Amino acid sequence: MTSLNRALVAIALSAVVAGGAAAALVVSSEHTPNKGLGIVLGLVTAWAFVGTGLYAWWRRPGSRFGALFTAVGFTYLLGSLTASDDSVVFTIGVVVSNLFFVVFAHVLLSYPDGRLQERWHAWLLGAGYALCVVGPLPQLLWGWTERMQESCPDCPESALLVARNDTLRDALNAVTSVIGVAIVATVLVILIRRWRAATPPQRRGMAPILWSGVAMLVLLGSALGSDAAGISRLTDVLGWLGLLVFASVPWVFLIGLVRSRVARAGAVSELLLRLGEAPGTGTLRARLADALGDRSLQLVFWLEDKGSWVDAHGHPFALPADDDPARGWTAVELEGRRVGAIVHDRTLSDDPELLGSVAAAAGLAMENERLQAQLRARVEELRASRARIVEAGTQERRRLERNLHDGAQQRLVAMSLTLRLAQSKVEKDPEKAVEMLAGAQEELTLAQAELRELARGIHPAVLSDRGLGAALEALAGRAPIEVDLAELPGDRLPEPIEAAAYFVVAEALTNVAKYAHASHATVRVARMNGRAVVEVADDGIGGADPGRGSGLRGLADRVAALDGHMLLDSPAGSGTRLRAEIPV
C-alpha cells in the first residue's frame, strides 16, 4: 500500500470515529429534537462528502480538490457540537457550525484543481471564514434571539453571555447578514462568469458541482436575506432546502462521474469501431474530436528525421507549453515509436485514462496521416526552396549585371575615351600620347582581371576542365588565409555535385575570411558510403549564425536540390565546421 493510500485510509477511519463521536453526542443530548433523523442525515451527508473527497483525492493526488471536498465533510460534523449540553462545548459548536459553508464555497471557487485562480478570491474566502466565526457572536454575547429561544427552548446558555442587549444584538446580526449576502453574491458572480468563459469540455466537467453549488448558494443567500428581514418561517424553509441541496452535492458529483465514464467508454468503443471501418481517410481529427467531446482538438505529427512537429498541412507546429492554462497535449505512439500528438482542451488532461485509450486507439490511423503530413511538409519545403532558388538566380543575374557595368565596362569606356584622346595627341604632343596609352594599357589589365574574377564566380573553367581537386587547389591558392586541402576525391564526381561542392567550399572560405577571425582553414572532400562529403573547418571564433545572409541558405537549397543536406556546427570560441553531404 502506498503512503498516499495509507493516509487516505487513516482519514476515512478518522471520519468514521468522528461520525461516531458526533452521533454519541446527539444521542446523549437533552435538548436536541428528532435525534434519529438528525444522526442519519448528518452522518450520510458528512460521510458522503468525506468518501467522495477521498475517492477524488486518490484518483488525482496532484489536485487539492479531493482534500477540500473531504474537509467539507469533517467541518460539517463540527456542527454536532451544538448537541452538547455543556455550555462551553455548545458555544464552540455554535461558533464553528457554519464553517462547512465556506469550505464548500472554497471547493466551488477552486474547482477543478483545488487552486484559487485569483489572489482576491483568497481574501474573499478569508472574509467568509471570519464572518462564519464572528456571525454568531452577537447572540452568544448579548442573548439568544426569540427565534432561537422558540426553536431550542432547552439549549444551554452561551458561555460567552455578557448581558442581554436585544437592540445591539439585532443591529449586529443585520450587519453580519448583509455582509454574508454580499459574499455569497460575489461567489455566485465569479461562478457564473467562469461558466460563461468555459469551453464545452470544461463546462461538462464543472456542471454537476457548479450548478448544485449555485443552487445552494442562492438558497443560503436568500435565507440570510430573509433572516436580516426578520421573516423567520421563510428563513427556516430556505435553510432546510439549502441543506438538502448541499447534502445532494457528493451524489450529484458521483453520478456525473459515473455517467461521463460510461459515456467515454462508449465513445472509445465507437471510435475503435469507426477507425476499423475506414482507416486513414482524413477524418481522424473529427472522430477523435467526437470521442473526446472537444471540437477544438488538433492533430499534429512527429517528423523523426527533422525532430519537429507539423500540422496536417505539413506546416511547423509549436506544442502548447506545460503551464499553458488553455491547451494540453497527449503523445500518440505506435509500437513504442512516437507518431504524433493530440492537442486538446486543458480540461481533458484531468482524465489521462481516457486520453490514453483514445491515443492508443488512434495510433495506426495517426501513422497513416503522419505519412501524408510528412509528404506535405516535404512538398512545402520543396516549394519554398524552389522559390528561393528562382529568387537567388534573379539576384545573381542582377549582381552580375551590376558588377559588369560598374567594373569592366566602365574601364573599357574610360579606355576608349583615353585612346581617342591619345590619338588626337599623337602628332602635337607625342609624349602625352604615350602616357595616355600606358594608362589605357593599365585599364585593360584591370578590366581583364575583373572579367576573369567574374567568370570564375559564374563557373570556374578549371572545374569543368580539370575537376574539383584542381579547382579547389586554385581556390585555396587565392584565399586570403592559409587553407589546407586535407583530402580530395581521386575520381571525378558527377558535374552538378562537383559544382555544388566547389561553391560550398568557396562560400565557406569567403565567410571564414569575412567573419571568423581565423588564421587557418581545412578543406576535406571525400566519397563515403555513396555520398560526397564536403567539410570546411576553421580555427576562428565560432558562433556563426546559420540564418545570416542569403549565401549559406542559397547553398543549402542547392545541396538540397541534389537530395543532400548541410550542417553548420559553430560553438562560440571553438571554430566553425560546415559539412555538406550529397548522395552520389
Place this chain on the structure above:
Amino acid sequence: MGHRVLIVDDHPSFRATARVLLEAEGFDVVGEAADGASALTEAGRLQPEVVLLDVQLPDIDGFDVAARLTGNDDGPVVILVSSRDSSDFGPLVMRSGARGFVPKAELSGDRLQELL
C-alpha cells in the same frame, strides 16, 4: 570660350576622362556631380548650358533628373550618356526631355556639338 558643361556620373574615372576630353576639344567644364540630387543642386548653382548626364545614378534615375532639369524653358540642354546602348532604354530617352543620347565609349566634342 565653348559651351559651359556640367558632368554628372557616379564613376570618378569617367568624369575625369570626360573632363579632359571635352576641355581638349574647347568645352568649358564648369563642374561635376556624382548623383542625381547634387546634379540638380549644381545645375541650379552653376547654370551650365549643357548637362552631360549618366542614366544610371545611385539615387535618382538619370531620366527623372533630365525631366526636372528641362522642365523650365530656360533649363540647360541635357545629353544623356551611358555605357549601355540607347536601344536598352527604348523611348525613355525621348520622353525624358533630353536633347539626345551618346554612348560613353563614343563621347567626343564633335558628337556633343552635333546635338547642340
